[in-house]
Amino acid sequence: MAMAAFASATGSAAAQALTPMRGEVRSFTDQFAVRVFPANPYGHRIRIDVHVYDETFAPVQEAQVLPPSATLAPGDSRSVYIVVPFEGHSERKVRICAESVPFGHAATLLRTQVCGRFLATRVQ
Amino acid sequence: MWKIARMGAVGAALCGGASAARAVDGLVPFNGTILAACVLTVGTPGVLVANGTYTELSSSAGGGLGGIITVLTTGASFKVSALAPSAFTLAPATGNDNVSFAAAYSGSGATTMPNTPGATQTSLGLGVTNVVVNLSATKASGNFVTGNYTATVTVRCE
Structure with missing residues (x-):
């Protein structure tokens, strides 16, 4: 059950909400792993949640996100490690989304959701 | 006279020797990579x-x-959309009864977008x-009815 493949950025500068936003992964096992870097572009601390969705934006419940949420300092970023099972398929497309927790006190709040699209292929 | 000339030649040779030690330039390479990314920054909430009949709450109405x-x-092929909520996150007891929500967005700058239904994705230009x-x-x-109402619109870039 060891992870065989990673999609990861070599680094992420400040003011990037999520990198990478596209990726292709090959795995020799029944699951694949992706590493993404959500970032805080604001001048104040924010909390970011990371969720995994399928092609239709239905949550992928069986995905493991480590950590699923994080508090980021201004301009900071951190790595988030995601493991997704193939569920018997030879190919799987997922969206990994970094979602900021809404802030403000007005009647209409805005939540930002930046989603990367990843294609994983199981090598038989 | 000959001695003076010889000393001058030696001095010139010394000075010339000093100036002949040319500066050596070392090149230090710098490399950087910018990954394709989409950054959403909330300016002000709505x-x-x-x-007049208290049947609609709207951000585009007067006031x-x-x-x-x-x-x-920083890259091509990104799209933006704005998803309406299904309910108020904060409302009086009957606030969410028989309510439907609609979001819309418009844009200017790198991408000019007319008023667009929220669920419709619009391709973004660079910048x-x-x-x-x-x-x-x-x-x-x-x-x-009277009370405080709060709803959350999700702005998505993918």
């Missing part, structure tokens, strides 16, 4: 106001205010686009 968000893209997001909540029956 403000909802009621219409209302659309939410402002800045979208920065900074300023997006104004509007929300309306309409009651099919009944009226909005």
Whole structure:
């Protein structure tokens, strides 16, 4: 059950909400792993949640996100490690989304959701 | 005279020797990689106001205010949309009864977008686009009663 493949950025500068936003992964096992870097572009601390969705934006419940949420300092970023099972398929497309927790006190709040699209292929 | 000339020649040779030690330039390479990214930055949240019959709360009505968000893209093929909520996150007891929501957005800057239904995705150009997001909540029956109302629009870039 060891992870065989990673999609990861070599680094992420400040003011990037999520990198990478596209990726292709090959795995020799029944699951694949992706590493993404959500970032805080604001001048104040924010909390970011990371969720995994399928092609239709239905949550992928069986995905493991480590950590699923994080508090980021201004301009900071951190790595988030995601493991997704193939569920018997030879190919799987997922969206990994970094979602900021809404802030403000007005009647209409805005939540930002930046989603990367990843294609994983199981090598038989 | 000959001695003086010889000393001058030696001095010149010394000075010339000093100036002949040329500066050596070392080249230090710098490399950087910018990954394709989409950055969403919320400027100001919106403000909802009621219409005259208290059947609609809207940010685009007189006195209302659309939410402002800045979208920065460093790569192509990104799209933006604004998803309306299904309910108020904060409302009086009957606030969510018979309510439907509709979001819309428009944009200027790197990408010019006319008023667009929120669920419709719009392709983004490279650079900074300023997006104004509007929300309306309409009651099919009944009226909005006194109290505080809060709803959350999700602005998505993918």
